[in-house]
Amino acid sequence: MDYKYIEQLLERYWECQTTLEEEAILRNFFRQEDVPASLLPYRQLFIEEDEIAAEHLGKDFAEKMLQLVGEDASVHVCKARRLTFMRRLRPFYRAAGLVAIMLTIGDAAQQSFNDDDTFASQQVAEQIAIDSLQNITIGQPEQQSAALVTTSTDTLDAMTR
Amino acid sequence: MENISFRTTVLPLSDRLFRLALRITMNRAEAEDVVQDTLLRVWEQRGQWEQIDNLEAFAIATCRNRALDLAKRAGRNTKSLDEIENIQLSTFNSQLSLEAREQVSLVRRLMDDLPEMQRTIMLLRDIEGKTYQEIAETLDISETQVKVYLYRARTKIKERIKHENGL
Incomplete structure (x- = not known):
């Protein structure tokens, strides 16, 4: 096996010309058992650095801190819970239901605004009512229809006053 | 800064600070005290975090200063880590042969015999994986100075390893 690359990296490491990535390559290389005799003496340095990197405080230190x-150690602990597929989709159902309700209410409100049955003026209302009554009375005897229109007009006058 | 909590922002720095403090005080209990003081100080200053560019660098610098003060006050010769008894050995090292462990101890002694600045820079670069720029900012020196210190440290270790192995 050709170790030229590793030897070059090592030379650059001593000269402080390696990047962090190249130093990681060296570290990984020296972690393996199968290191050639010429490079073996330097293996100890990288092993030792791994050792130092593994030094840590005890678990009780974090609790003490x-x-x-004044931060309770148990406050932020989240319990893991297994979720079914349907349960995972529950928020989407809820959101879809909410949207449907809002659309229904919005549609109903819009409809009530569009079905405006008030008229701009009394004359317009009267005229529309008379036209409607005349349409109804088509086919009835002339006197009866005239009397119906007159009665209806009087009623409208009374209502609009 | 949003969503700050001691647990998620400050506490994760503990082990990193501990390794640094340990390399300076050479005493596990004292290193732990230094880390505790440092974390509390960093947390107490959370109102000013927005004025701090790099919170980790600030914590490391604080920790180093405290550890140096403590070592000075104790008048301790920070030459060796031999007095540390309970350093936890990784599984990796526990699988090494006796001969390999002896050699590991030699390298550890070489590293611990370095002057504090060289030792700290080597720790920040080789153990903590910091860039030259990060180290320079943390220690308030130039990147060139960082490289000079690191070069001296690595060269000393290389020469000693060569000497010990008759190379």
Whole structure:
């Protein structure tokens, strides 16, 4: 196996010319058991650095610190819960239901605005009512229809006053 | 800064600070005290975090200063880590042969014998994976100075390894 690349990297490492990525390559190389004799003496350095990197505080330290700053260690613990597929979709159902209700209410409101049965003036209302009554009375005897229109007009006058 | 909490913002720095403090105080209990003081100080200053560019760099610098003060006050010669008894060995190292462990100890001694600045820079670069720029900002020196210190540290170790192995 050709170790030229590793030897070159190592030379550049001593000269502080390697990038962090190249240093990671070196570290990974020296972690393996199968290192050639010429490079073996340097393996210890990288092993030792791994050792130092593994040094850490005990678990009780974190708990002690949280107590010191008044943050309860158990406050932020989240319990893992297994969710079914249908349960995962529940928020979407809820959102879709809410949207449907809002659309229905909005549509109903729009409809009530469009079905405006008030008229701009009394004359317009009277004229529309008379036209409607005349349409109804087509085919009835002339006197009866005239009497119906007159009665209806009087009623409208009374209502609009 | 949004959603700050001691648990998620400050506490994750503990082990990193501990490794640094340990390399300076050479004493596990004292290093733990230094980390505790540092974390509390950083947390107490959370009102000013917006004025701090890099919170981790600030914490590391605070930790280093405290550890140096402590080492000075104790008049301790920070030459060796031999007095540390309970450093947890990783599974990886526990699988090494006795000979390999002896050699590991030699390298550890070489590293611990470095002057504090060289040792700290080597730790920040080789153990914590910091860029030259980050190290320079943390220690308030230039990137060139960082490289000079690191070069000296690595060269010393290389030469000693070569010497010990008759290369």
